[in-house]
Amino acid sequence: MDSLVGTQPGDVLLHGPTKILLHKYHWHSPDAGIVASYTPSEENVKDHFGIFRGVDQVEAFAQATIVSCGAFIEKGKLNCSFAELKRIFNPVFIGIGPVKFHSYLEKGDTFISIGQISFYKFRQMVCSGRIYKAPKGLDLDDYFSAYNDERLSTYDLSDDFTLVAELQDVTGRAIKNELLK
Numbered sequence: 001m002d003s004l005v006g007t008q009p010g011d012v013l014l015h016g017p018t019k020i021l022l023h024k025y026h027w028h029s030p031d032a033g034i035v036a037s038y039t040p041s042e043e044n045v046k047d048h049f050g051i052f053r054g055v056d057q058v059e060a061f062a063q064a065t066i067v068s069c070g071a072f073i074e075k076g077k078l079n080c081s082f083a084e085l086k087r088i089f090n091p092v093f094i095g096i097g098p099v100k101f102h103s104y105l106e107k108g109d110t111f112i113s114i115g116q117i118s119f120y121k122f123r124q125m126v127c128s129g130r131i132y133k134a135p136k137g138l139d140l141d142d143y144f145s146a147y148n149d150e151r152l153s154t155y156d157l158s159d160d161f162t163l164v165a166e167l168q169d170v171t172g173r174a175i176k177n178e179l180l181k
Contacts, residue, residue, distance in 0.1 A: 003028035004072055009036070011082050012071050013063055014091060018043070021060035022068070026112070027144040030072060033116040033127065033152050035144050036064035037134065045107045052105040057131055057165055058096065065115030065127035066172035067091045074123060074174060089123070089174035097169030103133065103162055110134045111164060116152060123174040129167055135160035 004012065009022040021044070027035040038060050040052040075085050105111055115129035134140060138160070150156075 001072075001076075003030065004034065004068055009063070009068070012068050014067075014086050015063065020063065021056060022063045022113075024140070025064075025068070026140045027147040027152075028069075028072070029149050029152065030069070030076075031117065032149040033114070033129070034065055034069055035112055035114045035140075035147065035152070036068065037110055037112045037140055038064075039110040040105060040107050042107055050106050052107070052109070054099070054101055054165070057101075057105065057111075058099060058167065058170070060111075061113040061115065061129065061131060061165075061167055062093055062170055062172060064113035065117075065129060066093075066125040066170055069115070069117055069127065070120065070123065070125040070172060070174055073120060073125075088177060090177050090180055091172055092175050093172050094124075095169065095171040096167065097128075098166075099168070100166045101164065102166070103164045105131075105133060105164060110136075110140075112140065112161075114152065114155060114157075115170075118169070124171065125173075126169055126171045128169055130155055130163060131165040131167070132157060132161040133164055 115127040119126035
């Protein structure tokens with residue numbers, strides 16, 4: 001396995017199906033970062049006036065970046081399946097730097113989390129990045145098929161994408177399950 005593209009997020013993430021805020025991986029470079037998307041549902045905006053809250057955006061970004069990318073690297077190191085990895089480790093959110101919101105997301109808005117890996121050591125990952133609302137009807141798989149590390153580093157996207165949030169130093173660590181009991 002060279003990347004997470006083509007993998008179902010539910011196979012990678014530990015979260016139960018109602019807590020997964022990630023639909024698809026569109027581009028992934030294991031040493032550089034990832035682009036993944038999600039479209040909020042009615043359940044995601046219930047009691048929030050149709051708005052996908054900022055705290056949920058942070059969670060979606062963390063799932064797409066530190067959890068997914070960290071799991072991919074650790075799976076490779078241990079030469080095991082994602083299912084086996086889930087039996088050994090639990091992802092723990094341990095910190096975040098500044099977050100700046102520029103816009104908002106509503107039910108049905110597809111957005112991408114585009115994250116750059118800045119640190120990975122001892123099962124701890126740090127990513128910074130952005131959330132963009134994707135243009136309606138855009139085939140994200142096709143759009144990101146020619147993406148590369150350089151384009152990721154400059155957030156090279158067409159002007160049709162709307163900047164929603166900038167996130168710095170989102171940090172997580174995989175903790176052995178036996179330590180959490």
